[in-house]
Amino acid sequence: MMSSENMSQLFAKLNDLKKVFTYGERLIPVIHSLGEFMKETVPLLENINRSIAESTLKIPKASNQIHNVTSATELATTEILDLVDVLNADLASIDKCVVECLEKEKDKEDFLNSLVPMLKKENTQAFIDEFLDRNKVTSNLKSVIDRIKKMKDDTNSITLSLQVQDITSQQLATVNHLIESVQEKLASLIEDFDNTKIVEGHDNLNLPAGASFDPNARYSRSAVPQQEVDTIFNKEMQTASQAEIDKLFN
Amino acid sequence: MNLKFLIVDDSQTMRRIVANSLKNLGYEEFVEASDGKDALIKLAADDGLNFVITDWNMPVLSGLELIKAIRSDEKMGKIPVLMVTTRGVKDDIIEALKAKVNNYVVKPFTPAILREKIDQILASNGGSN
Numbered sequence: 502m503m504s505s506e507n508m509s510q511l512f513a514k515l516n517d518l519k520k521v522f523t524y525g526e527r528l529i530p531v532i533h534s535l536g537e538f539m540k541e542t543v544p545l546l547e548n549i550n551r552s553i554a555e556s557t558l559k560i561p562k563a564s565n566q567i568h569n570v571t572s573a574t575e576l577a578t579t580e581i582l583d584l585v586d587v588l589n590a591d592l593a594s595i596d597k598c599v600v601e602c603l604e605k606e607k608d609k610e611d612f613l614n615s616l617v618p619m620l621k622k623e624n625t626q627a628f629i630d631e632f633l634d635r636n637k638v639t640s641n642l643k644s645v646i647d648r649i650k651k652m653k654d655d656t657n658s659i660t661l662s663l664q665v666q667d668i669t670s671q672q673l674a675t676v677n678h679l680i681e682s683v684q685e686k687l688a689s690l691i692e693d694f695d696n697t698k699i700v701e702g703h704d705n706l707n708l709p710a711g712a713s714f715d716p717n718a719r720y721s722r723s724a725v726p727q728q729e730v731d732t733i734f735n736k737e738m739q740t741a742s743q744a745e746i747d748k749l750f751n
Numbered sequence: 752m753n754l755k756f757l758i759v760d761d762s763q764t765m766r767r768i769v770a771n772s773l774k775n776l777g778y779e780e781f782v783e784a785s786d787g788k789d790a791l792i793k794l795a796a797d798d799g800l801n802f803v804i805t806d807w808n809m810p811v812l813s814g815l816e817l818i819k820a821i822r823s824d825e826k827m828g829k830i831p832v833l834m835v836t837t838r839g840v841k842d843d844i845i846e847a848l849k850a851k852v853n854n855y856v857v858k859p860f861t862p863a864i865l866r867e868k869i870d871q872i873l874a875s876n877g878g879s880n
Contacts, residue, residue, distance in 0.1 A: 713808035
């Protein structure tokens, strides 16, 4: 026979059971609306998935275009450097010719001046001076040499400006690296969602192996970046040297 | 001192620009390498190479790894190395210093800067390596 204590326990359990049923009754509408929400969301998710898949397939094309830009600028830069080399060689040869002309002029002048004592006539020096003055090309030749030097400086400036190609190619390589990362993430997202692989997209992503890049690469002709580097370098080098000295004494 | 440079950069354009700048500064001997690994092969093959100018960002073996490899080698450990790179942030400079780079130039550079740094390195090395 059940004791009153056992009966109390039984009622408590029944009470708990009743609460569970009451809770379940309240939960049913929530589960129902969750089901409705899922029904509405699935087509939307499928749509998003389709869009992501389409975008992912376009990424390799964008990436290849960027790579093509780098290749084209590198080719153009090489052509400009070739032309600058030809110009420099021509300038060097013109420079040499002009210097030879100047030397010949000097020889001519010396020769004519050497004739003066031999001729020993009162107006000989004046005649030679007049002759030299009328034939004077020295100043013109010196001016040509100055212009050649200026042109050489200009070709050097062109060469130095072409460093922009390396700097922009590193920036473009950074963009390509980002694109590659986004594509990998999107592809894995699609794979997780409906278990399909964007194999086509991965195959088309034709990046050069181990392309080097620097997201902070900047083209600036200002002396400030180098001055900043020098300041840091010298300061840190002193610190390092002091650390080495301290190490020796400790 | 007769300097024979090893110019290390994955960009053909930059190798030519550095070589042209060195020519304008009166230096005549250079060898080129397209990455750190290529540089180590060329250094091992040519005892005459006594000055390295290297980029940082390169495939296969970076400039930083190249410096570490040079410094850890008994034979070529004392060859002066000048880093010429786009990386100009403090952490990078400190990292290069830790690897025992001799000096540091940020791109784009001018021949005057290149000359200044080469002279500084040679002066601090007492004109020899």
